[in-house]
């Protein structure tokens with residue numbers, strides 16, 4: 211083969227391999243966006259071009275076009291500053307969720323960058339979205355005439371399973387209202403919570419999404435048809451960080467995909483950790499919970515206990531200034547969490563239990579003290595506790611003594627560290643690297659134009675058909691009928707026999 215034809219071949223190969231991918235990460239959650247950017251980076255490394263629409267702009271990356279959804283960012287900042295998203299009451303959660311996603315949807319469709327995509331229909335090969343509670347977005351893939359891939363930042367659960375008819379098993383805890391056992395009552399609780407969340411979506415969120423679809427993409431098929439046309443669901447999960455559960459062939463687990471490469475730490479943090487010979491702790495409530503939520507008294511208790519740990523060192527993420535922080539504590543507004551957890555001197559991670567933090571903790575084998583607030587955080591901490599690499603703590607009951615005893619438990623009992631290391635080995639020891647797996651499946655969908663060969667027939671069944679409610683009902687009615695007929699027949703035969711017997715005087719005498 212001549213050099214020129216070799217070059218031509220390379221060009222051709224590149225031509226078929228380089229795809230133009232549109233990723234829409236509209237949820238105003240920084241941790242989601244971090245995942246989105248990492249996914250984009252992984253795809254770019256494989257020669258693709260990614261256009262990403264999101265409320266947060268990351269540092270520029272070659273091959274990544276960023277579309278800033280600024281109005282969603284502003285809305286999120288307003289809520290974040292007001293600490294409005296933190297509440298434990300289920301009715302408040304539901305009310306706030308509905309209002310939140312309605313607002314975010316409105317803002318999304320009015321964004322100039324999205325309007326431009328609708329008008330100009332730029333050429334893409336596939337659209338990746340995280341569209342839970344903002345389902346109308348699935349219309350964009352149809353509008354552009356390309357397959358759509360759903361990205362779930364929290365693994366499979368009752369809110370996303372229907373995209374690919376992945377079964378909702380009763381032993382998979384409800385994400386927001388997790389049960390702790392498999393007793394009848396616990397299962398009843400799980401199913402009730404699942405139904406409750408579905409009814410909420412069905413009555414308060416989906417109708418609005420239908421209206422949005424009609425308003426902004428009037429030529430689209432119905433929302434239901436769009437939802438049934440998702441080619442693939444990528445899930446940021448793995449059995450090392452959640453309870454094992456079934457997955458249909460187009461539900462692909464890629465948990466850990468964003469952790470393959472650790473970046474160099476900023477100079478000051480690196481020095482701080484390198485010289486922490488007695489070990490270091492990271493305190494971070496993630497990107498959505500404000501440290502201010504603890505209030506003055508609890509923060510004082512927290513800092514007192516952390517101060518006592520010296521010469522151990524503590525990295526503390528906080529949006530506030532803490533003038534009286536002890537000398538062994540370094541306070542920062544933002545910290546590269548995953549890269550910090552990768553540092554060999556890390557001994558513990560005090561976390562709110564977001565899935566991102568959980569995954570990073572498991573990946574790098576650092577045990578946790580979990581202080582969950584809302585969403586899936588309680589479930590994540592529960593899973594981590596039962597896997598033996600975490601202790602939990604209720605933030606409402608946080609006192610100096612309790613906080614001290616939990617930290618000491620994690621630092622002094624080697625069991626937690628050992629379990630964290632074991633989980634780390636599980637997530638790192640996969641046959642295929644999670645990012646390679648993600649890229650393979652995205653390319654698979656691009657290559658074959660859709661995912662119809664992966665689609666299971668459950669996609670065309672109603673919930674009562676998929677979960678065999680109609681069959682069980684049929685059998686219940688059938689068995690009732692049979693029992694009834696048997697009973698009636700026996701009764702009639704008995705009467706008949708008695709009548710015969712009473713006509714037989716010999717027998718009567720004998721008895």
Ligand SMILES: *[C@@H]1O[C@H](CO)[C@@H](O)[C@H](O)[C@H]1NC(C)=O
Pocket residue numbers: 352355356357358431435436439441659660661
């Ligand atoms: C389903 O997706 C395919 C591409 O994967 C597309 O060609 C088709 O128009 C879509 N149909 C509906 C109803 O969304």
